[in-house]
Amino acid sequence: MMENIKENRVEYFILLVAIATFMVLIYKFRFNKGMLIFLSGVGSASYIVWGVIHHLIRGKLTKNIVYEYVLFGLLVFLLFFSVLSF
Amino acid sequence: MFDHNKSRDENSNVIKYWRKHPKSIEKYQFVYHFLPREDKKKRADLLDNKAILIYCVLIVFVSVVFRFVPKFAPGVLGYASNITISDLLKYTNQKRKENGVPPLKLNAELSAAAEKKAQDMFKDGYWAHVAPDGTEPWDFILDEGYDYIYAGENLAKNFSNSKEVVEAWFKSPSHKSNLIGANYDEVGFAVVNGVMDGYETTLVVQMFGRPRQPSMLATVGDEKGLPGENKASAEGIEPASESLGESVSSPEQENSQETPSSEVGKEEELAEGSYLAQSNANPAIDITTATKTVSLAFGIFVSVLLALDIIYSRKKGIRKFTGLTLAHFMVLVVVIISIWLVFKPGLVI
Numbered sequence: 001m002m003e004n005i006k007e008n009r010v011e012y013f014i015l016l017v018a019i020a021t022f023m024v025l026i027y028k029f030r031f032n033k034g035m036l037i038f039l040s041g042v043g044s045a046s047y048i049v050w051g052v053i054h055h056l057i058r059g060k061l062t063k064n065i066v067y068e069y070v071l072f073g074l075l076v077f078l079l080f081f082s083v084l085s086f
Numbered sequence: 087m088f089d090h091n092k093s094r095d096e097n098s099n100v101i102k103y104w105r106k107h108p109k110s111i112e113k114y115q116f117v118y119h120f121l122p123r124e125d126k127k128k129r130a131d132l133l134d135n136k137a138i139l140i141y142c143v144l145i146v147f148v149s150v151v152f153r154f155v156p157k158f159a160p161g162v163l164g165y166a167s168n169i170t171i172s173d174l175l176k177y178t179n180q181k182r183k184e185n186g187v188p189p190l191k192l193n194a195e196l197s198a199a200a201e202k203k204a205q206d207m208f209k210d211g212y213w214a215h216v217a218p219d220g221t222e223p224w225d226f227i228l229d230e231g232y233d234y235i236y237a238g239e240n241l242a243k244n245f246s247n248s249k250e251v252v253e254a255w256f257k258s259p260s261h262k263s264n265l266i267g268a269n270y271d272e273v274g275f276a277v278v279n280g281v282m283d284g285y286e287t288t289l290v291v292q293m294f295g296r297p298r299q300p301s302m303l304a305t306v307g308d309e310k311g312l313p314g315e316n317k318a319s320a321e322g323i324e325p326a327s328e329s330l331g332e333s334v335s336s337p338e339q340e341n342s343q344e345t346p347s348s349e350v351g352k353e354e355e356l357a358e359g360s361y362l363a364q365s366n367a368n369p370a371i372d373i374t375t376a377t378k379t380v381s382l383a384f385g386i387f388v389s390v391l392l393a394l395d396i397i398y399s400r401k402k403g404i405r406k407f408t409g410l411t412l413a414h415f416m417v418l419v420v421v422i423i424s425i426w427l428v429f430k431p432g433l434v435i
Contacts, residue, residue, distance in 0.1 A: 008410070015413055019420050030428050031254035047417055051409055060407075064135065068409045071138040072417075075388070078145045079381045079421050083429055085149065086373050 011054045018046060033084050040080035048073040122395050124404045129411070133391050141384055148380050152373060156284020163376070164286025164369025165244045171197075171275045173248030174292065178265060178273065181256050185266045193295065196274025199226040200291035203239070204278035207289055211282060215239060227293060238264040238294040243287060245432035246374070251290050254432050270294040286369040381425050389418045 005012055022043050029035040051069035055061040119131045131137065155163050171192075179189035203226045206217060216222050223239040240261050245251045255261035264270070276291040392415040399406065 005412070012413070015416065019416065023420065023424070026424055026428055031250075031257045031432065033433055036429070047413075051413065054410070062407070064407075065409050067135050068138075071135055071142065072409070072414055074142050075138055075145075075384075076417060076421055078142055079385050079425065082145050082149045083377045083381050083425050086152065086377050 008054065011050070015050060018043075018050070037081060037084050040077055040084065044073040044077035044080075047076065120391060120394060121398050122402075122404050122406060124402060127404070127406045129395050129406060129408055130391055133388070133395060138388075141388065145380065145384060149377075152377065160284040161281045161286045162370045163284070163373045164281075164371075165246070165288065165374055166368055166372040167246050167279075167288045169245065169248045169251060169277045169288060169290060171277055174252060174275050174277070174290070175273065177249055177252035178292070181252060182266050187266050187268050188271075190270060190273040190294070193232070193272035193274050195230040195232040196227065196272055196293045196295050197276060198274070199223075199230040199232065200274045200276035200293045201278065202226050202229070202276075203293070204276045204289045204291045205280075208278065208280035208282060213243070213282070215241070223293065227295065232295055233298045234295040235298050236267075236269040236294070236296040238267060238270065240264050240292040240294075242290040242292075243433050244374075245288070245290065250432055255292075264292075264294055267294065269296055271296045285373065378425055378429070382422060385418055385422045385425065389415060389422065392418065 022039065025039055026036060029039065048069045051072075052061065052066060055065050122129050128134065152163060175190070175192055182189055203223060206221070206226070207213065210218055212218050224237055227234060227237050240255050242251045242254060245254065252265070255265050272295050274293045274295075277288060278291075279286070279288050281287065282289075392411055395411050396415065398404070399411070
């Protein structure tokens with residue numbers, strides 16, 4: 001795991017910054033459901049883009065990996081949306 | 087000393103046993119639903135793309151069920167709440183104090199107007215400042231005979247407690263301007279339970295005002311001393327178990343000349359306690375808890391599988407041709423924390 005982090009330290013740093021920003025924003029807008037749904041969508045889409053770019057840079061991008069990030073991003077959005085839509 | 091012959095015999099016996107009892111191999115295969123496979127260089131079966139797609143479909147299915155249940159069984163699903171007018175007043179004045187604004191006094195006429203507004207929203211099934219027939223918040227205030235110079239309205243729905251309601255208003259700039267508006271001297275609240283769109287709900291209406299005549303100011307300001315506090319529900323309001331939350335704010339509005347004058351002093355009505363209600367909505371199924379439970383269950387389940395994948399792969403030195411498991415895990419942990427700790431059920435508009 002540590003090798004994985006060391007190997008991808010720039011990507012993980014970007015991901016951590018994005019996660020921290022996301023957490024601050026959702027706390028700030030915690031009473032604004034419209035904004036929270038928007039942030040969930042943007043966050044999920046950003047994660048898909050992050051994953052695809054990471055694997056593209058490393059030359060390891062395959063169709064399966066693209067599907068994996070798209071499905072995982074969709075799962076994350078649906079987990080948020082199913083709570084926020086009520 | 088290691089005995090090669092003995093080891094070979096043991097392996098041979100194991101193979102013979104598996105040939106004789108093929109089911110026993112299938113039993114071991116089951117672990118690969120939860121653990122990564124070294125031979126195929128892939129994650130656990132329950133983490134592959136098909137499985138993730140199934141989780142997505144299941145989440146959508148459950149959400150659709152929650153949407154349809156109220157159409158067939160109105161009032162079964164709802165928003166559990168415990169909101170009291172005394173707490174709403176307390177937290178409102180606390181916010182005003184923190185911002186250097188004098189506290190508001192509870193006014194019976196404004197409370198009556200707020201209650202009528204809430205009942206009107208349930209009756210006509212709308213969720214807005216202005217009713218479908220064009221009735222504005224000021225009409226409710228004037229109908230109660232409250233002659234004002236300035237008036238405002240905040241609405242809330244789906245909140246579980248009084249503090250969250252006031253906090254939500256305070257976080258919204260337009261509602262905040264009402265909440266800590268220096269032009270207001272008095273406030274009225276209504277916390278009304280009912281069924282809206284099939285969901286059991288609590289509507290909170292907050293109406294602000296500054297009376298035209300200073301003598302109209304209510305003299306009862308200390309909510310703790312008011313009798314009737316924490317009574318079951320407002321007079322004339324049917325107790326229900328749905329909690330809706332809506333917040334609306336309006337700009338200060340100068341009263342026109344034709345507005346009726348209001349009566350002076352309403353301490354007697356306040357003493358009756360009819361405006362110091364609390365709402366304890368207890369639907370059969372609290373939709374907030376239900377949706378959070380479903381999301382958290384899926385989120386935690388996938389997170390545990392990802393954690394197992396990370397630990398087991400490291401232990402066995404398995405390298406897989408997949409996306410970054412640690413990144414997936416980190417993102418899911420953020421999702422779980424957000425849903426568990428940050429997301430509130432209430433709405434402000």
